[in-house]
Amino acid sequence: MNTTNLPVVTRFAPSPTGFLHIGGVRTALFAYLYARKHNGTFILRIEDTDKEREVEGSIAHIQESLSWLGITWDFGPENPGTFGSCIQSERLPLYREYAEKLIKKGLAYPDPYTALEVAAFKEVAALEKRPFLFRDHRPETFGTWDGSTALRLKVPEIKRYTWDDAVRGELSAGPEMLDDVILIKSDGYPTYNFAHIIDDLTMGVTHIMRADEFISSMPKFLSIYDALEIPYPIFVTLPPILRDDRTKKLGKRDGAKDILDYRTDGYLPETMMNFLALTGWNPGTEQELFSKDDLITAFDITKIQRAGAAFNEEKLLWMNKEHLNTFNTEAFASYIAMSESSHLKSLPNFTVEQLAKAAPLIRERIHTRAEFIELAETGEYDFAFAAPQYDTDLLQWKNDTSPKDCLPRLKEALILLQNADFSTPDSIKAALMPYAEAVGKGELLWPVRIALSGKKQSPDPFTIANIIGSGETLKRLETACDKLEG
RNA sequence: GGCCCUAUCGUCUAACGGCUAGGACACUUGGUUCUCAUCCAAGAAAUCGGAGUUCGAUUCUCCGUAGGGUCACCA
DSSP: OOOTTSOOEEEEOOOSSSOOBHHHHHHHHHHHHHHHHTTOEEEEOBOOOOTTTOOTTHHHHHHHHHHHHTOOOSBBTTBOGGGSOSBGGGOHHHHHHHHHHHHHTTOEEEOOSOHHHHHHHHHHHHHTTOOOOGGGGOOSSOOOOOSSSOEEEOOSOOOOEEEEETTTEEEEEOGGGOOOOEEEOTTSOBOHHHHHHHHHHHTTOOEEEEEGGGGGGHHHHHHHHHHHTOOOOEEEEEOOEEOTTSSSBOOGGGTOOBHHHHHHTTOOHHHHHHHHHHSSBOOSSSOOOOOHHHHHHHOOGGGBOSSOEEOOHHHHHHHHHHHHTTSOHHHHHHHHHTSOGGGOTTSTTOOHHHHHHHHHHHHTTOSSHHHHHHHHHTTTTGGGTSOOOOOGGGGOSSTTSOGGGGHHHHHHHHHHHHTOOOSSHHHHHHHHHHHHHHHOHHHHHHHHHHHHHOOSSOSOHHHHHHHHHHHHHHHHHHHHHHHHHO
């Protein structure tokens, strides 16, 4: 049996044990893209069968993360449709129903041992340096299961399993990976091994996307499919995401960040979706910048990579700038305005309007909002909002001149700008350039720029003048003249 | 340790068994520019090692090496 011709159904099935990191989001994204590409269905299912590890508020946090990225689901915790529920803890009778089927077939049995006894078996196995397999201790006759003990699978056939993976091709694993796994725990909750298979079956899931850490568990899963006599879905193994130094798989313990931390740092959801799509997949063309629609169109399972991908933060920065470049001035200004103003000591009372004017000089200098905050705190943008403080020595363009030499230049600039058109940087440039060319560009432009910015290194004077306006520009030039004369 | 997966510039990657191994990030140099940033152009930079199959191997096979994963009443 195969599921190739059925309408595509994919799912993302996180456990609510905390935040979502990039690995989890990437898995969600691939499942989402594939479903959308084929006009299929994408389900968000919560796998909360381990009450010990559950973290309060995780479900809402996960949903917020996906929503931020623009990943939408057709069925989920609050809209389960005909599934009844997309939360596993609310589907317990279903798992029990399938468990009963297996018991009837003689393919499931209650675990007759105490935890202590099993621990002892393991110890002996370790001492004898052989792998522990529960099936070596399988009782000869099965008792009746009253639900107070764990229910185990009786592996239908001990054999080497070979299966097809849409990314990796033919995979196989030996019988040493097969065991009488627990289906239902003694607390009444199913294990992941069992629950996900029942859910995928009853939800009609056609493609299972998951990271390659599950490859070694495949024989266990397949033996359950076989015991239930149900068809396999299509397995799509995603490559691991490695740490920046490539030494280890990226996990929560190794500094993998909450995806929402990237939002705080000023990464755009478009950037994250674009970048995550490219970690472990590429279209085989030279295109690197994608919108969501581009991705849905281009996404293709056969182009998913096999090798692990390191998460390259430098390239992520570059990509964020690229996406930021598609913003118009207003959009960029409100993006910047989302900075917490308490962090911006040097920019008191800035408004979106002011930021919108300053946007041209801000946007070319930053990759993220976090960088804006950093630069703003060091005073990088002060001149855009208030008259600068500076030493008059700074006004001199060359070492062999005196600061006072530039006084006539500033006075002339003052006259030229008196009635100049301040509507664009270019119109201001037009007013100054003929004179600048005549006396030497640096001779005029350097002191004018210093008068406006107070900084050795800054954006050009025309842009600054345009941002601060005619009145403020003339005022700063007068101040510079006063300083030199005084 | 057993089993499994993976291996191309520093990094992310492309290349039905067939051009000079392509692109991007980062880097270096040059250009534009009064300065910085931006922008533009150029440059340097890779097939893990060894066998085999083949007219021909980055690509297929085997061995080795390295990295990763997994061996739960976690998912």
